[in-house]
Amino acid sequence: MAYRLVKREGIIILEINRPAIHNAINMEVLEGFKELVHIVKNESSIKLAVITGAGDKSFCSGGDLTVLHKLKTEQESYEMLSDAATILYDVATLPIPTLALVNGTAVGGGCEIATLCDYRLVKKGAKCGFIQGQLAITSGWGGGTYLWEKGLRLDHTLQMLTESIPYASDQLLAIGWATEVFEGNKYDALETFIQKMIVPHESVLKAYKMQLIRKWQQTKLFERIIEEVRTCSVLWEQEAHHQAVDSFLSKKK
Numbered sequence: 090m091a092y093r094l095v096k097r098e099g100i101i102i103l104e105i106n107r108p109a110i111h112n113a114i115n116m117e118v119l120e121g122f123k124e125l126v127h128i129v130k131n132e133s134s135i136k137l138a139v140i141t142g143a144g145d146k147s148f149c150s151g152g153d154l155t156v157l158h159k160l161k162t163e164q165e166s167y168e169m170l171s172d173a174a175t176i177l178y179d180v181a182t183l184p185i186p187t188l189a190l191v192n193g194t195a196v197g198g199g200c201e202i203a204t205l206c207d208y209r210l211v212k213k214g215a216k217c218g219f220i221q222g223q224l225a226i227t228s229g230w231g232g233g234t235y236l237w238e239k240g241l242r243l244d245h246t247l248q249m250l251t252e253s254i255p256y257a258s259d260q261l262l263a264i265g266w267a268t269e270v271f272e273g274n275k276y277d278a279l280e281t282f283i284q285k286m287i288v289p290h291e292s293v294l295k296a297y298k299m300q301l302i303r304k305w306q307q308t309k310l311f312e313r314i315i316e317e318v319r320t321c322s323v324l325w326e327q328e329a330h331h332q333a334v335d336s337f338l339s340k341k342k
C-alpha cells in the first residue's frame with residue numbers, strides 16, 4: 090500500500106509508503122489522509138496524529154509528478170489542487186495536535202504537509218523547502234497560507250517561499266520552522282517529545298487545539314487557502330511550468 094496507518098498508545102501514525110520515489114503523493118496517499126481524519130474523528134481516545142515517510146531518505150517529495158503532470162489546464166489542476174487542499178485542511182484542523190516526523194527531505198507539497206502540522210520534528214541533515222518556484226508555480230495545497238500562520242518572522246517566511254530552495258535542518262530550527270531537530274531513531278525522538286507534551290487528559294489537548302481552530306475560522310483560513318489554490322492553478326497552465334516538469338522527469342534539470 091502507498092501508506093500505512095498504525096495506532097499505538099493514544100497516537101495514530103500515518104506513514105507515506107512510497108520510498109522509491111521519495112514518498113511522492115498520489116491519489117491513494119490522499120485516501121490515507123482521509124482515513125486518518127475519519128479515525129481521529131471517531132476515536133476520542135487518540136491524542137496525537139503523526140505524519141511521517143517510509144525509509145530514511147525522505148519525508149515526502151510533494152505531488153507525484155508522473156501522475157499530476159497529466160493535468161494540463163487551469164481547470165484540471167484546480168480540481169486536483171482544491172481536492173487535496175480540502176483533505177489537508179481537514180488534517181490541519183483535526184481536534185487534536187498534529188506532528189510531522191520529518192525523517193528526511195520534505196520538498197514541494199511535502200514541505201506543505203509538514204508546515205500544516207502543529208509540530209515539526211526534523212532529522213538532523215534533512216533538507217526541506219518550498220521549491221515550487223523552480224517549477225514555475227506557487228504552493229498549491231495551502232502550504233504558503235499555513236506558513237504565514239506559523240509565527241515565523243515575515244521576512245523569513247517570504248524568503249522561504251521565494252528562494253524556492255531546500256533549507257538545512259539547522260537553518261529550519263533557527264528560523265523557527267522546525268520545532269526541534271533530532272538525531273538517531275525517529276521513533277525514539279517522537280517518544281521523547283511526546284513525554285513532554287502529552288497531558289493525562291486528552292480534553293486539555295483538544296481545548297487548546299480548539300483555540301487555534303477558532304482563530305483560523307475567524308480569519309477565514311480555508312477561504313485564503315482556496316485563493317492560494319486558484320493562483321497556483323493559473324500558473325500551472327503556463328508553458329513554463331510544463332517545461333520545468335518535463336525537464337525534471339527527463340532528468341535534464
Ligand SMILES: CC[C@@H](C(=O)O)C(=O)SCCNC(=O)CCNC(=O)[C@H](O)C(C)(C)COP(=O)(O)OP(=O)(O)OC[C@H]1O[C@@H](n2cnc3c(N)ncnc32)[C@H](O)[C@@H]1OP(=O)(O)O
Binds near residue numbers: 113150155220228337
Ligand atoms: C502538486 C502539488 C505541488 C505543490 O502544491 O507543492 C507539488 O508538490 S509539485 C512537486 C514538487 N516536488 C518536486 O519537484 C520534487 C522533485 N524531486 C526532487 O527534487 C528530487 O527527486 C529529490 C526529492 C530532492 C531527491 O533527489 P535524489 O536523491 O537525487 O533522487 P532522484 O531525483 O533520483 O529521485 C529518485 C526517483 O524518485 C522520483 N521522484 C522524486 N520525486 C518525485 C515526485 N515528486 N514525483 C514523481 N517522481 C519523483 C525521481 O524521478 C526518481 O525516479 P527514477 O529516475 O525513475 O528512479
